[in-house]
Amino acid sequence: MAFARNQWYVTAYSSEVGRDLLARTVLGEPLVLYRTESGEAVALADRCVHRRYPLSESRLDGDTIVCGYHGFTYDQTGTCVFVPGQQRIPRTARVAAYPVVEQDSLIWVWIGDRDRADPTTIPRAPWLDDPRYAVVRGMEPLNARYSLLVDNLMDLSHETYLHGGYIGTPEVANTPITTEVDEERGIVYVSRHMDDAECPPFYAKSTGIQGRITRWQDIEYHPPCLYLLHSRIAPQGLYPPAEGEDSDAFHAEIVYAITPSTEHTTYDFWAVARDFAIDDESVSEYLHQSNRTVVMQDVTALNILEQVIASEPDKYQELSINIDTGGLAARRLIARMVEAGTVGAPR
């Protein structure tokens, strides 16, 4: 399974990184994350240079990590500042420090050549850190390759069959899509605008809408990692005004970060940011529980699929139809990134 190196990946939520050491493996690279006393997020290679002991199984001393095996001590740049029993610190005693950007309540880590890391290229998910929105979120480890999650999210017609009773209704699978690709910016956009649709429980209970709805799903995928689903829910026939705020509709910004961990495992970060009932804790609880249920339905299905595909020959047979138009576009952009990231890579 090929990875797209020289890219930014969501490695944790901001809230997960603190004064405890957090282990994450991204693109097969073990990382340890923590926050300095001044609040800066740090990501280092999670292997002591001495005997490979995981630094995440060690302890913090101020802003340094003291290896839990023999005491090799590293500062936040990965430089070893202490070795046991001797004065001389070997010149090669250091671990890799990864470029980190904390933005929109997400910890982005650059996997690739350090000098190619450009923070301005990180796609935004501003709703996750905006007081006008209420956010529920989670992260589920997936025992499946990341491309299966990309396929899953790029074709929402599966909602009708896999998520019936939660977010799926017949109209999702029955409504044609429009797919757009911005070749220069590397974005895939898939629109599914449903009219006179059944309101699924996920939205009926959270918005209070009774009866049929106008439901728009607009996917904006920034490969390889960030997936945005702009979801607009309104009573049937209510469309955005030609000018001004679309304040009579309900909006949910559904954010996924698809982060490859190993060849056959993936971090499935998910969040639902809404602009309605933002102070209603019962709505937050309901959406958290419901969306997690939906995510776990995907996790179960994709874990099964991984087992099947892992046992297939490399070029297994599959069939693509109209619903896969966006997924095919995403695959191509990722393949392009894999190829670009491989050129000149150390491995």
Place this chain on the structure above:
Amino acid sequence: MTEPASMLTGDRIYRIHWMPGTDTLRGICHCGAERVAEEPVELWEWLLAHPYGHQPPEVVAPSPHAAPTRTPVAA
């Protein structure tokens, strides 16, 4: 049903519209060339082959000096 408007703007946007009420896909290249297909793999291959096989809608500029290229058989 409301047909989604084009959402992305830029100089190099590929679009595929699934025509409502049909199984037909209509691909539109950033150069203006269009093609319809019944499945997406073939259509993406054609779009991404730009400019090979792409001919934007012909714009005929009448020229007073240009000789007619075709003569009616029976005028």
